[in-house]
Amino acid sequence: MEACCCNLEVDVNGEETFMVDKTVITQYSNKFARLFGKSSGATGKLKVIFHDFPGGAEGFELMLKFCYNNGTADINPSNLFLARCAAEYMEMKEPMADVSNLLEQTEKSLQEISYWTWSDILIGLKQCQSLLVPDSSVMVERCLDTIVGRLVLASEASPCPSTSSTDSSWVRYSCDSKSTESVKTSFSRLTWWFEDLLFLSPLLVAMLVKSMLSRKMDHLVISKFLLYYQKAKFSTATTHEKCKIIEMVIDMHYDMDLSCVPCKTLFGILRVTLGLNISKCSRNKLETMIGSQLDQATLDNLLVPSPHGISYLYDVNLILRFLKAFLRRGNSLVTPIQMRKVASLIDLYIAEIAPDPCLKTSKFLALATAIPDSARDSYDELYHAMDMYLEVHTQLSQEERLKICCGLNFEKLSPQACLHLSQNKKFPSKSTVQALISQQSKLKNLLHVIPSTSSYNDSPCSSSGAAAQKGKKDKTSEQVVLYSGNFDLSTDNEKLKAHLQGMQWRVMELEKFCRKMQIQMAKITKSKASGHSYAKSLPKLCS
Template sequence: MAVCCDLEVDVNGEETFLLDKETICLFSARLSRLFGKSTSAKRNKVIFHDFPGGAGNFELISRFCYNNGKIDINPSNISSLYSAAQFMEMNDSVSGNCNLLGAIEKSIEKIGDWTWSDLLVALKHCQDLQQVATSSGVLERCLDSLVGRLVTNNEASPCASTSSPDSPRFRQSCDTKSAENSKHGFSRAAWWFEDLSVLNPNMIEMLIKSMVSKKVDNVIIGRFLVYYQKSKFYIASSDEKHKVLEIVIDMLHILDPNSISCRSLFGILRVMLNLNISKSSRSKLESMIGSQLDQATLDNLLIPSPHGTSYLYDVNLVLKFLKAFLRGDRQLSPIRTKKVGTLIDLYIAEVAPDPCLKPSKFLALITALPDSARDSCDELYHAIDIYLEVHAGLSEDEKMKICCAPNYEKLSTEACIHLSQNAKFRSKSVVQALTSRLKGTNYSENKGKAKKDEAGEQAVVYTGKLEISADNEKLREHLQGMQCRVMELEEVCKKMQTQMAKFMKSKAAAANATPRLMPRFCS
């Protein structure tokens, strides 16, 4: 039987279809209204510039029309059919015996009965038509059904959520339940990782938010996000990597802070350093790392400086971690704070030999933590000693500020002996500062204490004394040696004052007595 082709349809410039106008208009209210009751034998042409799904989707609709309103609605075409049916206004037909939109809506209501594979297929197709899939309810129902199965089957949290996902105990706990592991050897809790890693970042964002709202174990979600980032980076373009990483970081940030290990966060950080991601996502990652800084290692912190800078390590980044740690740990847990103090002292010792590290950055590092973070200041003192040796050209003011940073009361006996013999700590300003620091007074309060003799010469009188236990005479001698020059000035000043007083008395008596030789000022 001959088929009439009196309608030409150009779909988005992709392909042109020759169709029977009467057949198509029978099911499409849009085309039926367009042509009305026209009986012209002339071939009509319609151009669609924004047909949803393009030529492939229009062909699907054409087959539905030519098959007298019969079509298999399944997970692979439900979103496409819905978008096309809406566009063509196929909610009612001229014959009144077919309502494609109504049939699709009935199928959407049965999504809860679909298999896991059906849900995945539908989600993949929803990615291309996300706006339509959202408006139709297909996407929401698929996500709800998929996440609901993870929750009800308890397959998302077979392991204790308090364990670190990277700890041996966590892995062992999961591995003991791996009878149903997937082909890649993931634990039962992670069997779905590979299935969902095919989704695009926007879909992953919706998925994770749905999982969080359904109370899926945050540890498992964190593990999935790390897996997703790694799996996507193998084939993603540079722009896609930006999007993937930003979504992963943003989604990790809404999870429980302890749901992802510090090691994993540093792994993401090293990837981030090579990408120019948004400032917001960068700040979120820095904040997450800072909140777990007590779990970091020295190797984690030794991050090379940004390209174009002269210093070796990215000190600014570590300072941001410290700021986030102190801001987040409002209770300042002594154990956590002291662990960070030990870690930062090791870091300071590593960066101190860097000749390009500015005094202001070094000072910011050594003063960032409160005094309670250190039981001993030996490591900090030795790092300062190295820094002063490498940076011999520092001004007196810079030296003074750096040397005043440690609490010298927390130095060991050996460190105190070393300090007493350390020539780098013997300038006048530094000695005065150290004396005041040991005494517990303010350097600025003692700085101006001076007296002048008649000739106008100034001698600074230092009131601070080194207070060391009396049962360690050897240590006392070493520390007193550090002050010898200051003490000499003090003694000379006292002698001059005594001799001046005698001279003034003698001068007053000479007015009423026989002149005699003037006494010597100094013996």
Template sequence: MDVCCDLEVDVNGEGVFMVDKEVLSSYSGRLSKLFCNSTSTKTKLKVIFHDFPGGIEIFELVARFCYNKGCICILPLNITLLNSAAHFMEMNESVSGRDNLTVQTEKLLSQINYWPWSDLLGALKQSQDFPSAANSVQVLQQFLDAIVERLALATEASPCPSISSHDSCGLRVSCDSRSTESLKTSCSGRTMWWFEELVVLNCNMVEMVTKCMIIRRFDHAILSRFLFYYQKVNLVHAKYEEKRKIIEMAIRMLYSLDQSAVSYKSLFGILRSALNLDISTSSRSRLEGMIGSRMDEATLDNLLLPSQCGANHLYDVNLVLRFLKWFSNRGLRKISSDRVGKVANLVDLYLAEVAPDPSLKPSEFIALAMALPDSARESYDGIYHAIDIYLEVHLGLSEDDKLSICSVLSYEKLSSEACLHIAQNRKLPSRSAVQALTSQQYKLQSLLIQDPIDPESCCASPCRYLETGIEGGKDESDDLQVVVYAKKLDVMTENEKLRAHLQGMNRRVRELEKVCRKMQSQMTKIMKSRSLTSHISSRSLPKLCS
């Protein structure tokens, strides 16, 4: 039979087909309407398609469908584009009855629940490659629902090799009708097998799948593991722009999950990947918020993040400050004291680590030290240790800068050892030494003054005062009197608890005497070695104990 090629079809500029106008028009409502007024049989016509779904490969299948009188091999791997092409060419019942391409593709789509996993995943992947194809939104949703439903029924199963459907013709598609239970029995294998299966999807498709899983109430811990796995695998060979999209997608999806199900350590992995990528402000804020709100789970290694390119700092101090702001914004009153204390200890360690950085400004050091309220710390020894390191490196600081840095200390929360070290530390302002020793004086007073014991509670035994003086001090202002209220105890008394208490008090007095003598000696050396300003030297030496 002679074949008439009176129609030239240019498909998306990819190629040109010479076809029979009458043959294609008998199945395509679009061409039929286009040539309905054309009566010439000698003039060759030309049609140009700019957005034909699937390009020249799918157009060739459509042409074969028309030439073969509605018979063609329709497979799950080409059904998306064939269905879109059928809608594009208006190949419906009004033109060619029940043999039209639209009806045949939709019949196969109605059997989607029986497709093998490999065909289902392949069809989904094809949909992502042609997102603008006609009718693709509805078909895509069918694929997503089927994928998620399959995973919901067999989350712990491993995919089995299914019978290939590539050799089937027409609607004769090989469909694996085995139940999910038999799939689990015969294919038990790696846990979360679908992690590796879904990495072939682009980030937009993974986001759609994840959203469907959230609606389907998948375990958030499993979803977070999948997202971390996906971004880790796909970042290896991706280009810059694609890396940025993957990171932003992962952050959006992780942010929508229950945060207790998200690995905190893995968040820092994403953060390190994002440091050199220009991700959006909203994505960066979400990531920092997820990390900062759980700062009590962080370690020092987590926080030692290098500064961005072009910055002079060794570490990104401003980033850690933003973390601490997120933590504080949660409401410290609602957070347990243990968690707040962990963060305070972590900040002290971080300060000591970044203190040697020559580019670290005093204002930044102070901001870190004061990021948490005074109530967060039981001891300021860690802060003082960091200050000592900072002043050791930053030798050119003015006296005002040193005073500002030392102002972050709460001297009442310093140990006696730290105060003695301050008293001997020439890097610190003289005022700090006086404040430290004065603070210790008040601390000793509060420790030595005990509430009087009711005489009646010990069989009305007579009472006396024990006075203990510090030897070696002749000047009245240098004498230290330690007064301890106690009771005479009868050796034969049965109140062993009270006796033990008295013995403990006596030991404490002896220890405090030693501390006072040592502090007095150190204070004398300091006042002799330092050249104090006139208004400080004019003051009398504060009494350590009264």
């Protein structure tokens, strides 16, 4: 019988060799029909070698069963995608005369995928992934879309919608806040599928997540799945595979709403990338995401060890990049409160890294000056960090010390910090003078707040007040002279000396004025006690 004539030898990917009837195969396959042409009736054995047949010997055997069974096959979820890929490869797209078309049969079966069970969908998806052929991408997308559709329906059916949380538990899924068991049960209803999808490759996970995002699935649940996937896969992955996994995790988080992704999560991803040579693009995405939420970070988050080969202890360049990403958002997106939080955080970080003997002056100063002046209400913390830095880096030149001090705004130093600075020999003498000038300027501003009246200047002082004035004058003079004695001034710096003497005189004059104010206040109080009233209210400074 002609159908039993095995006149064609087919080597499939070196796995197995099949002896088949050329005539039977040719009537169903345009690929074979084109290959043999009019020689289909020729006698003698022919041999065909396939190197990339989808599904290998299993796929070819499935195609053979279709051909030898008069164009019919038992198509089910376990072999649908294998049959479809084989049909694509063998060019069974157009009917050959009156014979059946395997591709059409698989398409009809694929249209019923919405009725498949969850297990059937996973089996089909595993088969698609193992085929690794371009033609399977459409089938993969249909499978993934079906999976996402099931998950969306499951989440909508949950009686308790997800609510975001800022604590370490990430999300609370429960209507009954009193029941821990209810929380676990509700949460498991939204995460039961995590384990089932661990077989997916990073490429398919990316396709899955994109479909989830387009269907508006909860970003917190998606993020948790990605981290669960990464942790589970890392246990057996090679270094190269780890890079691909974490790059996919970063890229998918970058497409999410960052308000739904805790800053702690992003820093956790950052820790995982340490020691991995991930792509520059993915690293930049991660740093941009962290930088945009820098106001939510803690000091522990920022203490990232330096890369291999860098002498200083912590990765200062990384923090500078975070700051750049944060400031890049602009004033329209960054509130003054967020800016102050970041400024406070950076001051703490600078104080933490200041004792590092390997930290370069340029890096220290870059951090100190990266934050706009308006973000700091006080420069005391930064001053103490500088003091610590100069304590450790004793080899710095006078010029380098002056550069560091350029990062200070003396107007925003507290009186206590100015006093400490004025006696601090580690700082250049120019800085100590600036500190005192700043305090003198503040005293002037204070003076302008007090309204000046002729009666105040003309009020006589009692003998006891004069004695107190003299005592206070001597004390003030002694204190200011003490400041000048602590300055390391060269003998030829007469201008600075004269400036300090002028400051001493102005401070004493201000104290005289304040004492006169006190006397006047006593008179006003006495007059009130006698029943007199004044139309003008007292300045707040005097109250």
